[in-house]
Amino acid sequence: MKLNQVKLGNQGLIIPNIGLGCMGMTSFGDADTYGKHDEKEAIATIHRSLELGGNFLDTADLYGPFTNERLIAKAIEGNRNEYIIATKFGWEIDDSEQITWKINGQKDYVKKSVERSLKNLKTDYIDLYYMHRLDKNVPVEETVGAMSDLVKEGKIGYIGLSEVSSETVKKAHSIHPITAVQSEYSLFERTVEEKGVIKTLNELGIGFVAYSPLGRGFLSGQIRSIDDLAENDFRRAIPRFQEEHFYKNIELVEAIENMAKEKGITSSQLALAWIISKGIVPIPGTKRRTYLEQNIEASKIVLSEADVQKLESIVPLGTDTGATYDEFGMGLLDY
Numbered sequence: 001m002k003l004n005q006v007k008l009g010n011q012g013l014i015i016p017n018i019g020l021g022c023m024g025m026t027s028f029g030d031a032d033t034y035g036k037h038d039e040k041e042a043i044a045t046i047h048r049s050l051e052l053g054g055n056f057l058d059t060a061d062l063y064g065p066f067t068n069e070r071l072i073a074k075a076i077e078g079n080r081n082e083y084i085i086a087t088k089f090g091w092e093i094d095d096s097e098q099i100t101w102k103i104n105g106q107k108d109y110v111k112k113s114v115e116r117s118l119k120n121l122k123t124d125y126i127d128l129y130y131m132h133r134l135d136k137n138v139p140v141e142e143t144v145g146a147m148s149d150l151v152k153e154g155k156i157g158y159i160g161l162s163e164v165s166s167e168t169v170k171k172a173h174s175i176h177p178i179t180a181v182q183s184e185y186s187l188f189e190r191t192v193e194e195k196g197v198i199k200t201l202n203e204l205g206i207g208f209v210a211y212s213p214l215g216r217g218f219l220s221g222q223i224r225s226i227d228d229l230a231e232n233d234f235r236r237a238i239p240r241f242q243e244e245h246f247y248k249n250i251e252l253v254e255a256i257e258n259m260a261k262e263k264g265i266t267s268s269q270l271a272l273a274w275i276i277s278k279g280i281v282p283i284p285g286t287k288r289r290t291y292l293e294q295n296i297e298a299s300k301i302v303l304s305e306a307d308v309q310k311l312e313s314i315v316p317l318g319t320d321t322g323a324t325y326d327e328f329g330m331g332l333l334d335y
């Protein structure tokens with residue numbers, strides 16, 4: 001089965017118009033990112049995704065660390081070439097597999113990271129390799145220069161960046177053509193649009209991949225109270241899910257749900273179709289087949305201009321839904 005295909009960037013990468021975010025399939029240190037996960041169901045979800053044409057998988061060395069890439073290796077074993085794998089580096093992870101909570105964009109660290117990811121993914125190439133965050137102490141030209149060497153060596157196919165400003169994109173693109181930028185984008189998070197990043201990407205012919213397209217599950221309507229989140233759920237630390245914003249945001253979700261009901265779809269599907277209508281590739285995260293199937297169906301929904309306008313009048317650009325990371329996480333964004 002084939003989904004609608006899109007060109008990501010101008011270097012030849014073709015992917016389906018929706019990907020599968022794998023982050024929630026493994027735990028993060030002691031915490032579950034988005035509730036309990038089950039390895040068997042996670043692997044079945046990756047397999048089902050491929051059956052339905054969803055062969056674009058998103059992971060990072062950070063997730064775990066490393067356990068997410070290792071899970072993917074297990075899932076794709078014997079079938080690697082059927083998948084398009086995107087992974088990321090940049091959060092420094094030391095030799096005892098501990099996250100140091102620093103960002104490292106130095107040349108040597110790029111080279112070390114790719115070798116670890118290739119080993120963990122049990123592959124000899126990574127399709128799309130992202131700089132996960134900008135190291136503000138290292139010129140992006142150095143980091144992308146090292147990534148460019150990896151392309152020449154055949155270790156990675158294409159270069160991506162994550163959560164970067166227009167200025168950084170332009171500098172990076174002058175060193176090696178950038179294929180994609182991945183940043184948070186959803187009805188609840190439109191900073192990249194407000195900051196002109198999407199406009200820059202369009203001008204330079206760089207693709208845009210939207211992470212957390214369901215607002216980390218908020219837009220699904222499945223979370224009605226803060227107590228729906230487990231004690232060790234990562235989202236409890238995010239202002240958007242905390243009391244001052246939570247109940248205002250729920251009202252927005254209810255309005256989106258009402259519109260979805262009128263169209264005979266779910267609010268998650270409406271939120272994804274809205275992103276796709278802009279030529280942006282969402283990578284909804286799920287660890288279960290039922291949600292995956294609904295999300296893949298959303299990739300076939302075509303919204304009218306009137307639908308898009310109605311949705312954007314429910315959550316207008318500039319709506320304050322609360323910060324999307326705690327203070328430390330916000331400080332690592334390049335805006």
Ligand SMILES: NC(=O)c1ccc[n+]([C@@H]2O[C@H](COP(=O)([O-])OP(=O)(O)OC[C@H]3O[C@@H](n4cnc5c(N)ncnc54)[C@H](OP(=O)(O)O)[C@@H]3O)[C@@H](O)[C@H]2O)c1
Pocket residue numbers: 020021022023024034035058059132162163182183210211212213214215216217218220222268269283284285286287288290291292294295
């Ligand atoms: N570049 C970066 O810095 C960065 C940051 C964050 C994430 N990412 C990537 O982006 C991917 C997606 O983002 P995300 O996982 O943070 O957030 P998301 O896709 O906005 O939301 C994920 C949450 O939505 C739930 N969900 C998914 N489909 C659903 C459906 N059809 N109905 C109801 N609930 C549904 C999931 O439930 P279940 O988990 O229970 O299935 C999970 O709790 C990640 O997996 C990761 O690969 C990148």
